[in-house]
Amino acid sequence: MIAELFQSISPGTLLATAVTTSAAGLWLLLPRGLGGGAERAARSLGGVLSLVALGCFIATGHRLGSVGEEAVFLIVSLLAVVSAAATIVARSPVYAAIWFAMTLAGVAGVLLVLGGQFLGVATIVVYAGAILVMFLFVLMLAQPAGLAPYDRVSNEPLLSAVAGAVLLGVLSLSIGRLSAPPAACCAMPASKAALLADAPSTDAAEPGVDLLADNHVARLGGELFGRHLLAVEVAGVLLLVALIGSIAIVSRGATADIEPAAARRAVP
Amino acid sequence: MNDLSPSTLLVLVPLLPLVAAVLTVVLGRTLGGRSFLPALAGIGGAFVVALMLLAGTAREAGLGSGDHDHAPRPVEMVTTLWQWAGVGDAQAAGDAGSSALSFSIPVALRLDPLTATLLVIITGVGLLVAIYSIGYMHGDPGEPRFFALVAAFVFSMSMLVAASNFLLVYVFWEAVGACSYLLIGFWFSKPEAAKAAKKAFLVNRVGDFGLAVATFLLWLTYGTLNFHDTSLADGTLVPGILGASRLADASAYVGGAVGTAICLLLLLAACGKSAQLPLHVWLPDAMEGPTPASSLIHAAxxxxxxxxxxxxTAPLFVACPGALTLVSIVGASTALVAALxxxxxxxxxxxxxxxxISQLGYMFVSLGTGSLxxxxxxxxxxVTHAFFKALLFMGAGSVMHAMGGVIDMRRFGGLRRIMPITASTFLIGALALAGVAPFAGFYSKDEILSSLHARGWADTHAEHHESAPGGDRAAGLNPFRFATISSEAPVATALDxxxxxxxxxxxxxxxxITAGLTAFYTFRAVFMTFTGPTRVPDEAGHHAHESPPSMTVPLVILAALSAVSGWWLFSTHSLASFLASTPxxxxxSVAATATPLAFHWDIAIQGTLAAAIGIVIAALGHLGRRSDGPQMERFLGPFETLFARRFFIDEIYSGFIVKPLELIATVAAFLDRHLIDGLVDGIARIPLGCGAVIRRAQSGLLQRYALAGVIGTLLIVLALVARAMGQ
Amino acid sequence: MTPTDTLSPLVLDGLVVGAMLFAIGLVGILARRNLIVMFLCAELMLQGISVSLVSWSRHHGDWGGHVLVILVLTVAACEAAVALVFVLQAFSRTGRLDAAAWQSLRESNLPRSIDHELPAIDTVPPRFPTLTRAGIEPAADEDRLLEREHV
Structure with missing residues (x-):
């Protein structure tokens, strides 16, 4: 029934509402140093508005083939997006990191639904397992006791929220127009289409089927270490350089900085 | 001398002092207490060369051959060193058929009797002053500077009188002014000296302005600035302003308004440099300079x-009788006022x-008669003034040297007992200045009065001469009828x-009257300084003494010259007939006024009488009395104030020129500071204000920068999307 | 297949999810001042990109998107390593994880922007579960003094 209600609204109105409510919701949710009841009220209102925005986006979404796939996709994408929003509105950076882990879980689910089996797992392993833990370590090292003032306020929350919402609207609009059949004016000139048609087809197989084969990981590995071997090598070198660079910066900083202790005490 | 051509010698006269000046500047510190050596050698050498040139020119002029009866022929020798400036080459000008278009300035030196005479005076007095300064400037920290400036002055002055071109004359007119400025302000740390130098400089600017404009007018009128005739490459003769070809033609000189304007501007220039009314105010203040400099520059x-x-420029003036008469009037007024x-x-x-100033006025009076x-x-x-005034100044310097820098006559007296040489030489100089026979001033003053008398009582004078031997030459021409000559001029001006x-x-x-006053004030000074009870100011200490030989020797030489030069030059008529050969x-128009040189007893008696009256009054007032007595106040009464305040001329200038200018300057400064600057500052505040607004965006907060970047990108994306949707 | 083909609904939804993650990450990186949270937001944006890439990969039936995401993971790891070192250096200089602590690029005659006074935190003091006391109370532990009141 709610879905029908949503579907009775035109897509343009839905998008405008989604942009407006998401901007207002994010603005209200972002930490603004209000404190007390005002803050609680603002966050509640922001939450409601954000949910409205989410509903709008769900309403503009597309029917997937199967109900199961649709439910799974809805759950994981909601998990990812809500957790992402929670990540940026959380006062405490530790909570933000934990929300980010939840986002990663959602993203991993989305990737799995989209056919990226290996990537879904790798995201969990690499991000949640390695990068996020590193973040938490740094937080433990650096975050002073209590809620720091700079965690309780934001930099230009309204403008930032509006900018993000407008960006989201523009992207949604563009994606929505991708779903429609191309207008005549946007059609490719015949010569270019012929050129593309003459070109040897890179993938003769049915779309999606190839990616979702049983030996998905093996084929990805083959692709990675076959066609993209050079990129892998570059990535490896990059990792090594980053490793050495981090160590170099840390060791030099340790000898160079004499005043940090004093500075730390001076600026709580 | 045989292997030295006159042109080489002529170049040497200015060159030696110039080299001396440069050497003194370069080696001044090295030479230390002997920094006078280059100047002494340079000026001395120039003096010797100048004497040789004088002898040569005199031979050329036929002097001493006894043929005075012949009309003097022009004696002139021009040496062109190089072309200084040329606008439009001479050939092109020749092709165009108009030499007036060609503007070329040759650095040309000339030698004629006038130049030769003045070169000898300049280098001779310069040499004596240099010798005198050895003693006078001894121990002064600026000694090298002084001698460099003196040498530079001798160079500039020699060039001024030797230059054969109005532009060069202007250049060295300024150069001597600059030397004068630097020497007046020699002790520049003394405020009075600095002020006096500034005053002299500024007052001279007025005169220099006249000379500059006169130069422009001369070029416009005559198409050349050269004194001498020059020939172009194609053989065309360009008659110089004072060249032989123009001099031969009586009507070649422009009279009327233009000619008068040129002459008046030249007179203005002369008034500035020679301190004539109304531009005389700088000279008394110029005495702040060292006394030898005063002696050389501001006296001789x-x-x-x-x-x-x-x-x-006598031919130019003779063509304009009004301007010429004005020269006399200016001179006589100056002479009288300055004497008072x-x-x-x-x-x-x-x-x-x-x-x-007064004696220079005398010279102007004489010039203004317009007769040879x-x-x-x-x-x-x-010439005689150069001798006796240099002598008097050096004597005053000697007194000042002995009195520890004190020059106020009321504070010392009876110095003849302490400084006999100075006193006696000063007395000779005073006698010469006062015009007592047979000292130099008597003869020259007598000639001046004669020339005036000849113009004032032309008819009687001419009759007077008809009985004189040789008067027949003057009779036919009646040279004193300038009215007839001026009527021949194209346009007679009202000034005529x-x-x-x-x-x-x-x-x-x-x-x-001036002659009498001259005698009075001269002897007043003599009596106040050298007679009466001997008194010495405290500054002199207990060792007031006669000056060293380096100072007294020039005094003696100049005293001898003051005593005999007038008689010698007059009795032989050598100077007059020599100068008559000047082109x-x-x-x-000038030569026609030549009269036989004679001694006029009536004028001599009048002049001597005037001098005697002056001396007697001075003796009554001051001889043998204390020099600080109130005689003058009693004698002159209210006029004393008038004279002592210099006829309030400085006050008049201050009130009518300086104060209004200051007022205008104040107003202009106010406008500049508040209106113009305010406008400029106001305009400058616009970008400042804009910057103050925009500057707030530069907060240093990186996230704001990032936000701005994102918003900008979004705007571009939105524009693109809107365009795509519009299609 | 050619670019003119319509996208499948799954791909479209994937793209929307990616866009939402990206936009949220952008808002976070613009608004939040904690350096570590900012990095988390940057990672969020990378996640959004990853989702988009995989969606396009699905659309085109091509492995390129997957390979690119693996590379993005690698670069993100490198970036995190280096950036966290920088964050630590910055922290050791100022004692804060505040992006606004670094303002020296501003115009020389502008005042340093400072935060206004914030209201007190009204959170309830944490109440940790306590056990019934038994035995002797242990001596105060030095480390407990450093324990954070609030995380």
């Missing part, structure tokens, strides 16, 4: 540059300064109306 040589200029002021001065050097006698008399007086015998009669009496004086 530089101040006579105006006399030289008028004498050099001089009577009440208590500062020895200032007495001499006013005396200088007047011109030669002016130069004659210039003052050229009447009555004017010259008045000027004669004024000059005679400027051989112009028909």
């Amino acid at each position: 040589t530089m101040v006579t540059a105006g006399v030289y200029l008028v004498a050099r 002021i001089g009577t009440v001065q208590n500062d020895l050097k200032r007495v001499l300064a006013y005396s200088t 006698l007047g011109f030669t008399a002016a130069i004659f007086h210039l 109306a003052i050229n009447t015998p009555a004017t010259f009669r008045l000027l004669f009496w004024m000059s005679l 400027s004086f051989t112009a028909p």
